[in-house]
Amino acid sequence: MNIGLPPKQGLYDPQYEHDSCGVGFLVHLKGRRSHKIVRDAITALNNLRHRGACGCEVNTGDGAGVLIQIPHEFFSEIVRPLGFKLPERGKYGVGTLFLPRNGNSQAHGKGLLENIVAEEGQTFLGWRHLPTDNHSLGASSLAVEPDMEQTFVAWGPNITDPDQFERKLYVIRKRFETAIQAAHVDDKHYFYFPSLSCYTLVYKGMLTPGQLDEYFANDLQDKRLASAFCMFHSRFSTNTFPSWELAHPYRVISHNGEINTKRGNINWMRARETLLKSSLFEPGDIEKLLPIIQNEDGSDTMVLDNVLELLIKAGRSPAHAMMMIIPEAWENHETMSQEKKDFYAYHACFMEPWDGPASVAFTDGKTIGATLDRNGLRPSRYWVTKDDLVIMASEVGVLDIPPEEIVMKGRLEPGRMFLINMEEGRIVGDAELKHSLASAHPYGEWLRRHMVKLEELPSAPHVPQPDHATLLTRQTAFGYTLEDYKYILGPMANDGLWAIGSMGTDTPLAVLSDLPQPLYNYFKQLFAQVSNPPLDPIREELVTSVLANLGAEDNLLEPGPKAAARIRLPSPIVDNDELARLKQLGGWRGFKSATLPIVFPAAEGAEGMERALKEIFAAASQAIAEGASILILSDRGVNRTHAPIPSLLACAGLHHHLVREGSRTKVGLVVETGDAREVHHFCLLLGYGAGAINPYVAFETLDDMLRQGQLNEGITREKAHHHYVKAIIKGVVKTMSKMGISTIQSYRGAQIFEAIGLNEEFIGNYFSKTASQISGIGLKEIARDTLFNHHRAYGIRIAGPKQLPVGGQYQWRRDGEYHLFNPETVYRLQHATRSGRYDIFKSYTQRVNDQSERLCTLRALFEFKFGQRPPVPLEEVEPVEAIVKRFCTGAMSYGSISAEAHETLAIAMNRLGGWSNTGEGGEDPRRYVPDPNGDSRRSRIKQVASGRFGVTSEYCVSADELQIKMAQGAKPGEGGELPGKKVYPWIAKVRYTTPGVGLISPPPHHDIYSIEDLAQLIFDLKNSNPLARIAVKLVSEVGVGVIAAGVAKAHADVVLISGHDGGTGASPLTSIKHAGTPWELGLAETQQTLVLNKLRDRIIVQTDGQLKTGRDVVIATLLGAEEYGFATAALVVLGCIMMRVCHQDTCPVGIAT
Known part of the structure; x- marks a missing residue:
């Protein structure tokens, strides 16, 4: 059995594991060391056990641990019998090392470490076997339990102070990590240093909080073991796999939360490694530290700890480093001091925010503190006692402190920080702490001297627009359709809002379509569910930011005034004149741009596209070598002989090429393209590295619509362009918010997408580390579709095309996409x-x-293997009457559909013995009483959604199942939406709202920010109705299996995996078409992950999303489902004719009015 997470297998991928936890620390304000601090911290940890979890065995925990100061008195006495003596406090370091139990492997690893210590000029003192007691461990934990040794290293002759020694220990550990992975040693994955420091020591493991004290009883219960502080952590993971190294604390932090931008942060950090320099390290030592992130597939906390540790070792205080990595929401903060804004603006020039819900406790061994993310989505409370004890924890009550002993208490607020300075014996508050850091350097002066705003760039001649008569040709070459006019650009230009649609999608996946598809359509947006919350871009707009920087970054470790030399953009969308300013930069104030054409000879086909991409990458490297700090990728050169390379392909490919080359942070990328027009397109370009985008054909198209009178009266050219850019930016922010990301700077390069139908070679070359569960086409087919559009535009018709294709993605059209x-x-x-x-x-x-x-779905590709087994006698098959009891209707709310439709569905399902679902709009209590003829209009499933519309005690107790809606297939990461004109008085009465006022549920449940919060709601609902099943509704995406495992561990009875193509009464079109994946993928992943975790027998698995036939049900069953939901098909039976106008209250058959 392997230690740690299992390898990628089937649809399970360990990189999508999550954890949420309880975190805290105790510290004596005056720095007084005592054993009582440790004992009280362990008591507090035990009182946070509900924030941890157990898996398939009650005695196998997800992880627990403590971090303390080096207990000098304890070690001085304990090592005497071992044959060596410790020097004075601070002049030696202690490391705890996990090792395999294989004696030969142990000897190799120990010898390797001793050699590295000697090579680095330090004195190796000896080893101590760390005594442990594993009698209480569960079988899973015990099977992969590592051996544990403590190593002691003393100052070498070249060391003059503890901080210098701490850096040298850091180098030793990093060298060991790299060397042991390269060694030919069995079980080398066991080797792991929880800590190696002259300040701190970590005790942790795959334990429950209660087991920690027993397991390390020899040390933790020894009264000589004293510390002035103790950081503690209890882990709740979505998996049950043995992961000793993933327990917290790490070397400098404990973390409760989720870093949503992890992949992008890793890429940017890897790209910065070539620029790293520090005078604090000895010559050549920086190279020994690489890679900074040792395990890119490790947990988000492990990765964060790696980067924070580097910043601290390179001379920054922990508080300074945390302000860089997790800044507060400063961009739109009207009352924040300019001094502090300047600090954040300066550091944003070379470090993007690590965004996501986070409560982080941090220490360097000398100070200890905590900070909260900009949204405040994790709890952190603190209190101070009369005897100078400071307690910080995820919640109150972790220690039983008499109220009269408490002199101060409070909670961390969003973006706030507090620090305990034990040398001064006081708490340094947020305002004082940040003022001292913000005033340490003249950041504002550096920004004024070196940062340039876009409008301050030298003006450029107005860009003449191409002949309008040729616009249709360019639109055709870039894949425009008539639907882009009606459904995408028109609503944006008129109202400044993203386009809304309804009824979901039933068109083929891009890889299965007969029509040429833009590369954008092969990617699906990821979103947050359960383990971290989406954001509310409407009500929480203050914490979002669309600011963008362009230009080269400076050395992360020792930045100076010139690090502020960036071009500041108010948003990443630039118009033609603004782009012209960027194009003509020829060294002005150190900024130099170069334009790279992203076209290829049409006659050369796929080979020509591949060759052109290689030439672009080489030209980019050359331009950077010649001093370019901005690269502009332009497809304006499209003509009869040259076809456009998809801008996403060129941008993502170049981004990853430069990351691999180590030059990505030396340059900003601008994309001048004719193919970007809708929100999803811009999200992808930003997500794969673009710093700015100029959609020039979209602007031309708006002008064309204005000329043809297709825009509302009073719309001018300037207003149309402004509305369009505003809608795109709002749509990008809404898409970011689905994943809980607040800033475009964090979103840039974060790759919050998965691909469907792109092969591994193509992904590896151009979209590295992007999830792609289903392989498919590659560069050859992408080129084929591009050339199809190019030929239609510039082919045999000399006069060019006469009109755009109809499209058919959003409405059925005879000559359009299949539905x-x-x-x-x-x-x-x-x-x-x-x-x-x-x-x-x-x-x-x-x-x-x-x-x-006409293939449409993944299940259409499946063929049944008949004849593999002997037939089962029909009398042994589950009868029809039993099968229909597994059927339910989808969650369609009263209000989105009429009372007649809603009640008809309920009566029908109750007659069958199936289940109908209220949706999130509540239910009229009159329906709880059966009709005189015995029919029941009561929905057996009552949904509990984020808006809590109609959720009362009566509503809960009348349910046979309470379904917690965490996401919806047509709009995952967003809340339900009911337009105001559909909120009639009788609808408002049931929902307890105001008639005529539009209702948009918040994207997150504001009482569910983590997996343990979901467990709490499940517990509460079970208490409200002990007889009801508790279900959790999720949407299919890569990684949904591990979320489902967490749902099972949170004691839900049912987990529903919805497909991306589910219906909706109102949803942004970008969500309907581009968020979530088919249920076939999510269901299969859920089944495989639950089985791997030995949790499958704990929970019922249900699925829905465009189920239409018995064949669909059989395939869902084979992939793991036990129950099945039907919604769109049920409405069609009622009379729906798929006009897709539910959101307009104009349904011609009255179902959605």
């Missing part, structure tokens, strides 16, 4: 159910199932 629900299938289903004719129903299912000509 599973089209006039023929809608008619057959309705005719069959109204007439009761099974033969017509069979023709409907045959039409839906037979996708051999």
Whole structure:
């Protein structure tokens, strides 16, 4: 059995594991060391055990640990029998090392460390076997328990102070980590240093809080073991896999939260390594530290700890480093001092925020403190006693302190920090701490001298627009359709808002479509669910920021005034004139730009595209070597002989090329493209490294719409452009917020996407580390689609195309994209159910199932293996009456559909013995009483969503199942939406709201910011109705399996995996089309992950999302489902004709009015 997480297998991938936890520390304000501090901290840790978890065994914990100061008196006596003597306090370091139990491997690892210590000029003193007691460990933890040794290293002759020695120990540990991974040693993955320091010591493991004290009883219960502080942590992981090294504390932090931008942060950190220099390290030592992030697939906290440790060792205080990595929301803060804003603005020039919910306790062994993320999405409370004890923890009550003993108490607020200075014997508050750091250097002066705002760049001649008569040709070459006018650009230009749609999507996946697809359509947006919350971009707009910087970064470790030499953009969308200013930079104030054409000879096909990409990458490297700090990727050169390289391909490929080359932070990327037009396109370009984007064909198209009178009266050219940019930016912020990301600077390069249908080679070359669970096409097919559009634009018709293609992505069109629900299938289903004719129903299912000509779904690719086993006698098969009890309707709210439709569904399902679902709009209490004829209009499933509309005690106790809606297939990461014109008085009465006022549920449940919060709500709902099942609704995405495992560990009874194509009464079109994945992927991953975790028997698995036929149900069953949801099909049976106008309150058949 392997220690740590299992390798990637099936659809399970360990990089998507999450954890949420209880964290805290105790510290004596005056720095007085005592054993009582340690004992009280362990008591507090035990009182946080509800914030940890156990997996498939009650005696196998997710992880617990403590971090203390080096207990000098304890070690001085304990090592005497070992044959060596310790020098005075501070002149030696102690390391705790996990090792394999194999004697040969141990000897190799120990010898390697001793040699490195000697090579670094330090004195190796000896080893101490760390005594442990494993009698209480569960089988899973015990099977991979490492051996533990403590190593002692003393100052070498070249050391003059403890901080210098601490840096040398850091170098020794980093060298050992690199060397042991390169060694030919069995079980080398066991080797891990929880700590190696002259200040601090860590005791941790895959333990429950209660087991920690027993396991390390020899040390932790020894009264000689004293410290002035003790940091503690209890872990709740989404998995049950043995992971000793993933327990907290790490070397400088303990963390409760989730770093949502981890992949981007890792990429940027790797790119910065070539620039790292520090006078505090000996010559050559920086190179020994590389890679800074030792395990890129490690947890987000492990990665954060690696970077924070580097910053501290390079001379910054922990508080300074934390302000760089997790800044407060300063961009829109009207009352913040300019001094502090200047500090944040300066450091933003070379470090993007590590964004996400986070409560972080930090220490360098001399000071200890804590900070909270800019949104305040993790709890942190503190109090101070009369005897100078300071307690910080995830919640109150971790220690039983009499109220009269407390002299001060409070809580950390969003973005705030507090620090205990034990030398001065006081708490340094947020204002004082940040003032001292912000005033340490003249950051404001550096910014004024070196930072340039976009409008301050030298003016450039107005960019003449191409002949308008050729616009149609350019639009065709870039894949525009008539729907872009009606559904995308029109609403944006008129209202400054993203386009809204309804009824979900039933078109083919991009990889299965017969029509040419833009590369953008192969990517799906990721989103937060359960382990971390999405943000509310409307109500929490203050914490978001769209500011962007362009230019080269400076050395992260010793930045000076010139680090502020960046170009500040108010947003990443630039118009043609602003781009012209960037293009003409020729060394002005040190800024130099170079334009790289991203076109290829159309006649050369895929080989020409591949060759052009290589030439672009080489030209970029050359331009950087010649001093360029801004690279502009431009496809304006498209003509009859040259086709455009998809801008996303060029941008992402170049971004990763420069990251691998180590020059990415030397340059900013600007994309001048004709193919970007909708929100999803801009999100992808930003997510793969673009610093600014100029959608020149979109601007031309707006001008064309204005000329043709297709925009509202009173809309001018300037207003249309302004509205469009505003809508794009709002849409990008909304998309970022789905993942809990607040700033575009964090989002840039963060790769918060997964691909469907792109092969591994293509992903590896151009979109490195992007998840792609289903392989498929590569560069050859991408080039083919590009050339199809190019030929349609510039081909045999000398006069060019006469009109754009119809599209058909958002509405069924005869010559457009195929839809599973089209006039023929809608008619057959309705005719069959109204007439009761099974033969017509069979023709409907045959039409839906037979996708051999037009593949739409992943399940269409499956073939049943008949004849593999002997047939089962029909009498042994579950009867129809039992099967239908596994069926339920989707969560369609009263208000999104009419009372007649809502109640008809409930009556029908109750007659069948199935389940109907209220949706998130509540339910009229009159429906709890059966009709005179015995029919029941009561929905058995009552949904509890973030808006809590209609959720009362009566509502809860009338349920057979309470479903916690964490996400919805058509708009994961967003809240439900009901337009104001649909909030009639009778709807408002049931929802307890005001008639006529639009309702948008907040994207997060504001009582669920973590997995342990979900466990709390499950507990509360079970107490409100002990007889009801508790279900949790998730949406399919890469990593949903580990979330489902966490849901099972939180004691839910049912987990629902919804597909991306589920229906909706109102949702942004970008979410309907581009967020979430098919249920086939999420369901299979959930099944595999639950089985791996030995949790499958704890929970019922349900799925929904465009289920239409018995074949769909059988495939869902084979992939792991036990229950099945139908929504769109049920509405079609009621009479829906798929006009997709639910959100407009104009449904022609009255179902959605």
